[in-house]
Amino acid sequence: MTRLQQSSWLTSAAVQRAFDVLEQDDDVARAVGGTVRNSLLGEVVDDVDIACTALPDVVLARADAAGVRAIPTGVDHGTVTLVIDRQPIEVTCLREDVETHGRHATVKFGRDWTKDAQRRDFTMNALYVDRHGELFDPLGGLEDCLNRHLRFIGDAHARIREDYLRILRFFRFFATYGQGEINADGYAACIELKDGLSHLSKERITKEVLRTLSAPRALDSLLLMEQGGILQLILGDEAASSRLARLLELEELPEAARQPVLRLGGVAGPQVAELLRLSNAQKKQIEIAADIAEVLHSRGQSKQQLKALLVAHGTDAVVDGVLTAWMNDDVLSEAELKELLAFAQNWEIPSFPLTGKMMIAGGIPAGPDMGKAMRLAQQVWADADYQQSAESLLEKVKVLLADEVK
Known part of the structure; x- marks a missing residue:
């Protein structure tokens, strides 16, 4: 028998206790899906899913009798979550589809x-x-799994029509687990039915896209999606897999370059926020990176320019901006890119030394003059390569303000 490469999850006390709860009165339970797939491939098993012949109400009753916490997370669809030793284990009754309609299907339970x-x-x-x-x-999926060959069950068109998200899952799974060429029948079906993606929520599309971008074969999947017109459909006409290719060509890939949000912004630009459901933090990350990339492109990459960006936005944002500039522009050499990244990551960003209280104590009144004085002080500080003390800045600002009055 083919052995699991990763089975510590199966022999754990929590999972074995779950089997004890479920396998009573001739009911049978088996771990299923990604749990088994990842175990066979030696990949990390993050979640344990179990399929069982017992009905959901029976599972709930057995858990209660055994003193195991059970959450009716999806009883109508046959799902109960057992929590054992703080580990959630999702248990689903055996099902077959009666009618499919997107994410959820009408099912009947069985054995x-x-x-x-x-x-x-x-x-x-x-x-x-x-x-x-x-x-x-x-x-007969074992051979496909061990060969890392992604194949739809039965007719690919039928599987996709049941839930159009399976188009994006096809590319995400290929990027994560696939080896060799993509399955031709599945790929053709995804292209033919791609218009069905319009029925999906932005949230579901966003989740799949970000997971695909962080997968080992992200570029291969994006290129295939682009060739089939799927990438443009979900990320906009400006999206281009070549930008991710440029990033991945780097001899030493910076850790920041592995972020899916950074890759998304580089591939599709800030306008992608209108097409996907991103968090405010994700939108801001993409927008600021694009702004910094534009500054570097239009104003040059001098150390003084980089310092100004670091003071304004911080190290992480500037690293994102430099990498975004690299993905979208071929002006920099790889040596110049490495120099910019090294400087951005190693320059100690100074704190602006002057405060409003210091200005008031120095004779600058609160109000409009305070705002003008603060802007002048920040400009003087930058012009002095961020070396001026609070006292020196205050004196220079008072002189500048007095000159304006004259």
Whole structure:
């Protein structure tokens, strides 16, 4: 039998206790989906999902009798979450689809493992393993999984029409687990049915896009999406996989370059915020990086310019901006890029030494003059390469203000 490369999750006390709760009165439970897939591939197992022949109400009753906390997270769809030793374990009754309508389907519960497998998306996700590690492969997905070959279960068009998010999941899974060429039938079906993406919420699209951008084969997936017209559909006409390619060509990839939000902004530009559902922090990160990239492009990359940007925005934002500039412009050499990044990461950003209280104590009244004085002081400070003391700045500002009155 094929052995799990990563099985510590299966032998854990929490998971074995879950099997104890579920496997009573001839009911059978098996771990399923990504839990099994990742175990077979030696990937990290973040979550444990279990499929079970017991009905949700029975699972809840058994958990209560065993003193195990159970949360009815999706009882109507057959899902209960057991919490054992603070670990959530999602348990779902075996199901088969009666009617599909997007994210949720009308299902009926049953005891047929093959029908449960047939309602899933990809063959590598239709694998089960019992509490002893014995594998159950009703649809022949084991070979696909071990070969990292992503293939839809049954007819790709039918699977996609059940939920158009599967188009984006196809590319995300290929970027994360795929090896070799993408499955031709699945790829063709995704392109043919891409207009169905318009039925999806921005939230669901955003989640898939960001996960794809952080995957090992992100560039391969983006290029395929671009060739099929999918990338432009979800990220706008300006989106280009070549920008991510330029980033990944760097001999030494900075840690910041692995961020999916940084990659998204570089590939699609700040206008992508109108197409996706990004958090305010994510929008701000992309916008500031684009602004900094524009400054570096239009005003040059002098150390003084970089210092001004660092003082205004901080190290992380400037590193993002430098990398965004690199993704969108071929003016810099890689050696110049490394020099800019090294300076941005190592220059100790000074704190502006002058405060409003100091100005008032020095004779500058609160009000409009205070704002003007503060702006003058910051300009003097920058012109002096951020070396002036508070006292020196205050004296120079008072002189400048007096000259303006004259």
